[in-house]
Amino acid sequence: MLKHALLGFLSYGPMTGYELKQTMDGSTSYFWHAKQSQIYTTLKRMEQDGLVASEIEPQEKRPDRRVYSINPAGQAMLREWLDAPLLELDQRKELFLLKMFFSASVNKETLLTQLRLQRDLHQKRGEHYRNDVANNISVHDREGMHNAKDLLMWGTTLTFGQRYEAMYVDWLDDLIELVETNF
Amino acid sequence: MLKHALLGFLSYGPMTGYELKQTMDGSTSYFWHAKQSQIYTTLKRMEQDGLVASEIEPQEKRPDRRVYSINPAGQAMLREWLDAPLLELDQRKELFLLKMFFSASVNKETLLTQLRLQRDLHQKRGEHYRNDVANNISVHDREGMHNAKDLLMWGTTLTFGQRYEAMYVDWLDDLIELVETNF
DNA sequence: CGCACCATGTAATGCGTTACATGATTTT
DNA sequence: AAAATCATGTAACGCATTACATGGTGCG
Numbered sequence: 001m002l003k004h005a006l007l008g009f010l011s012y013g014p015m016t017g018y019e020l021k022q023t024m025d026g027s028t029s030y031f032w033h034a035k036q037s038q039i040y041t042t043l044k045r046m047e048q049d050g051l052v053a054s055e056i057e058p059q060e061k062r063p064d065r066r067v068y069s070i071n072p073a074g075q076a077m078l079r080e081w082l083d084a085p086l087l088e089l090d091q092r093k094e095l096f097l098l099k100m101f102f103s104a105s106v107n108k109e110t111l112l113t114q115l116r117l118q119r120d121l122h123q124k125r126g127e128h129y130r131n132d133v134a135n136n137i138s139v140h141d142r143e144g145m146h147n148a149k150d151l152l153m154w155g156t157t158l159t160f161g162q163r164y165e166a167m168y169v170d171w172l173d174d175l176i177e178l179v180e181t182n183f
Numbered sequence: 184m185l186k187h188a189l190l191g192f193l194s195y196g197p198m199t200g201y202e203l204k205q206t207m208d209g210s211t212s213y214f215w216h217a218k219q220s221q222i223y224t225t226l227k228r229m230e231q232d233g234l235v236a237s238e239i240e241p242q243e244k245r246p247d248r249r250v251y252s253i254n255p256a257g258q259a260m261l262r263e264w265l266d267a268p269l270l271e272l273d274q275r276k277e278l279f280l281l282k283m284f285f286s287a288s289v290n291k292e293t294l295l296t297q298l299r300l301q302r303d304l305h306q307k308r309g310e311h312y313r314n315d316v317a318n319n320i321s322v323h324d325r326e327g328m329h330n331a332k333d334l335l336m337w338g339t340t341l342t343f344g345q346r347y348e349a350m351y352v353d354w355l356d357d358l359i360e361l362v363e364t365n366f
Numbered sequence: 367c368g369c370a371c372c373a374t375g376t377a378a379t380g381c382g383t384t385a386c387a388t389g390a391t392t393t394t
Numbered sequence: 395a396a397a398a399t400c401a402t403g404t405a406a407c408g409c410a411t412t413a414c415a416t417g418g419t420g421c422g
Contacts, residue, residue: 001278001381002381004281004285005281008281008284008285010184011285014400016401017401017403018400018401018402018403025321025327027284027294028280028281029274030274030275031275031276031277031280031281031284032276032277032278032280032281032284033274033276034382035188035382035383035384036401036402036403037384037385037403037404038381038382038383039384040403040404041382041403041404042336042381044403049355054223059400059401059407061390061391062221062390062391062400062401063388063389063390063400063401063402064402065336065400065402065403066401066402068368079228079287081282082282082285082286082289083293084292085296085297085300086278086279086282086297086300087300088304089304089305089308090277090278090279091212091213092213092214093214093215093216094273095184095215095216095269095273096269096273097211097214097215097340097343098187098188098191098211098214099187099213099264099265099269100193100336100340101191101210101211101214101337101340102187102194102261102341103265103335103336104329104332104333104335104336105265105332106265106266106332110266113268114268114269116269117268117269118268118269121271122272122378125266125272132206140361141337145289147287148364148365148415149287149288150287152361152365153283153284153285153286153287154284156354156361157280157283157284158285158356159354159357160280160354163350163354164347164350165355167346167347167350170346171343171346172341173344174342175339178335180337181331182335183329183332184409185409185410199373199374200375201372201373201374202389215371217410218410219373219374219375219410220375220376220410220411220412220413221409221410221411223374223375224376224410225376225409242372242373242420244418245372245373245418245419246372246373246374246416246417246418247373247374248373248374249373249374257370261402363371365369
């Protein structure tokens, strides 16, 4: 749920909706993302529910900023969420696998085109993690605003992303070979 | 989208909403699932849109069955969907990773409990794929109603599921060790 | 006797996306 | 001169979940 992600980020310090969007895009985006519009509406609702507070910070030459900060109720909810174990795995949805499941009747070349494109996309995303995201984390490191545990947890989710993409590419390579010889 | 999954299954032959739910649970559920209620409402909408047709099959001692079959418009839509390549990766959402991202402040033992539980769940799901789902596919094999290509594609999605769970368990093992020594 | 299975659906709510709406400043 | 960035939001729509509602059959 977006609410928890926003509480998590706001626990590091006050931020605007705009900044939250950017921060998410540069960190959790490969396992949690949201559109600008959803962030704004969710923050508004969270304020009504007393989880966060906002203050308008006037600016010249730039639109005014609405800066949100977490308040005690929000902090309590974040803590509760973090402490509660996930008792069940969420069922995933992977459109590409669904397509493959039903693709026996697809023309060989059409299928190979799709598989190679998909391979390319996962390859690129894997590289993106190794470069951009890793870089982003080390920037926060140098800022010295976060402790070693934070960096460990951020790094570990990044590792997950890399391994996931590597596994995906391997699987696609195997499937491409299978289709080339068996279709 | 559920619509495509339903069209895919109905392309194998007519089925009721109830049977579609069961079939999905026993095959695509680890990359595409739906609740009974959603299946019924979606089928209804698809019939209004002219993608499928339904006929009521009266039964004694059992509630009447509403049997759906795919019609030409549905077949065309399925074909179109299968032939169109996915140009972008869908952004995933993985609640557990989000939690880990913000878990630096969580108590060591609480965190380890969560990690071990999660490891257990993924381990079990991996086994489930190796047993139940694989078995399900070989049943369809013996029925002789599907060709070699179908079985190849079904098997390959199953392989994906197994590798995914194996990767997940490995990652959790590494993280557990990291937390044990560094927290 | 109780539980699982067969079999269908509707209503309310929640989460998320797309489209709409504005407009100045800074970078290429 | 055009595009990206800064900065905010609302409205309509779509997909999915949860809860509600019903009731007979078969098995242990």
